[in-house]
Amino acid sequence: MSQVLAYLDATIDGLTAKLEAEGKAPNPRKRFALAAMRLARRLCDPEVVTAWCGVATPFELLNAMGVPACYPEFIGGVLASAGLVVPTLEAAEQCGYSSDSCGYHRAALGVITSRLLPPPRLFLATSQPCSAGMYALESASRILGRSPFVLHVPTDRSEAATSYVTRQLGRLVLHVSAITGRRLAEADLAEAILASNRTRASLVEVFERCTDVPSPIRSTELKNLGIVLPLFFGTAEAETVAGAWLDELRLRAERPPKTGERLRLLWLQNRLQFKSKLIEDLETDYGAVIVADEFNDITWPPLDPENPLQSLAERILFHPYSGTAEVRIAHLLDLVRRYRVDGVINPCHFGCKQGTGSRGLIERGLRRAEVPVLNLEVDCIDSRNFSEGQVRTRLQAFVELLLQRRELSAEVLP
């Protein structure tokens, strides 16, 4: 615990000092990192009532109730980026959790079994994006003798499914109230919904600007944004980060950065969370820029302040991960088209039955549209299983192939 706290405190102090020194500059990456680190710090505070959730949880509800929340992917990602994840993975494995399971879940379970962080009061599991995450949270809650709340997100997108999810969200609020003693005030929910919509509006423009050729962003700049920012939806922090990105990109539109872009790549699902120079090297050595991330997209309309629970339910149900693989592939093809992508990298995270389990389907879906795809068998957080040399060779081979393809098509085209 002390190592984690030391890391978080040092990072927070460092980021705060830099932001103060840099005055009014947008500094979106630092603001985003600061928000994430502050959240991680709150999760470490034994006095604070916290929730561990599934990714599909509408965090507006929890933020409106003053409950800081996270999910295993956040915990695993923060620990991996701090180089502290391996002991938690080992702790879970020693307790009998299968090393074939997703590392994010194992990391979260390891945090619980090794008491690395104060235990959360609430467990709100969701069956999306993966049911494996739901079982992991269920198991974690049982270790602590707690009852999890479980949100079932069906693959079906009917009206019946919407009202089913809406009713469950109503029950989720009651569950949180029962455990925390806090009521969800109508005014707080209304404000959270409006704040969420403002964040959404900024992000729509941010992502729209990111489709420019050449890309205004570098490969790692928007890493984790679309996955982590939802944790802050409904808060001023989310608005600040999204707004800072928007300001930054407006500035960059006037003075475009030189990325030396020769290839445009789309990265699926999760990035590698531990430190590695691979992606930067790909950009520097080959001009291969990751211009888009699958999760950096807005796939829902503005939330309806008159029907907050229903519109949150619809956002969950209509997320590309909630339907069939066909829905997800259609979304990927849309990103390929909008970002004018040359190739797709699918990091098949070890143990994941959601992203990795669909490997063949995604590959065929993209190839049918003549989009080259590289399946990279990796573990996004467990550096013990990472063979940098092998991954580098495969990435380089893919990028070289894409460059050749580009040259060929340039020769063929007038």
Added chain:
Amino acid sequence: MAVLYACSFAPLALFDAFGLTSRRLVPSAKDPAVAGGMLHDNLCGHVKGVLERIFSWPDPQDLFLVVVSCDAMRRMADALLETWGPARVLVLDLPVCPDEEGMRYFAASLIKLGQRLTELTGRPLHAHALYRSLALRNELAEHLERLRGQVHTEGVRTGPAGAMNVLRELTDLPVGEALERIDAFLAPPPLPRDPNTVPVYLFGTIQPDPRYFDLVVEAGLAVTGLGTCDAYRPHEVAFALAPELSTPALLEAYASALLGRSPCPTLCRCERSSTLVAHHLAAAHACSARGAVLLTLKYCDPYLAKVPELRRAFQEANCPLLVLEGEAGPNLPGQARTRLQAFAELLTARGVA
């Protein structure tokens, strides 16, 4: 036209009411690479084995019902939708929590499934036909209680005459024939269990490779209680029926009975469901087991996530538990045999002491 399925929550009485045959697809274990290439190797052997069978399925008229219960089943639905198309693939979401909301949603999904079957077959769903099918399925569920008793007394015999095999046959027969089959099986009085064997409770996932089951018996263990996903669950649970009920009311009652079946690892604990761990402990106790064997499958997240809790609970109950992780494939891991034999020796030694 038959409806193929691969999950114990398939609403067989609904198919019966349409006059459709239903057949459970027993997974194949010959070449898991077929489905591995289609999706990814990291899916459980059950799903890979079922897909392997489907890809070589001879009848292009048959339908397939995927009950979406876990990530692997979702992937199976995706793979089938891609190869067979939506016209032949029926998808039914299983609520993860069998509470009030879950029941309501599942009942609505059954009504929708009924409408879809009407479209596909051109036949309406009549309340009286549904009532009759449910009544017959209820009868079958009652017979299973007798089968449980027989298994408890004599232990499961392997081979074609064994209870496990009969249970599997039931999932392939029209309900009337299934009743006859089970009657015939239960007609002779149970034999006493071989006193040299040690009674154990066997539970876990369906195994693509039935040889795992044989290994348990070969090791000198008598399976006096069965809790695998393909044992009783596809035929549980008898429930109260009234002939005057409307079709939606019958389906509501049916949805509730289906979700009230013995706990499945894909369902999460909530107020109305007994926990999987408590259920298996009680079942082991009820069949006088001196130990328990959990047959899981590599990559089965639902069960594997529960293994640490199961281990703790069985240890606290002083009931030794052996966990075997099976894999689909042509070769049985020799290790499984050795571990089962060692487990049988341990139980024998404990019994003597």
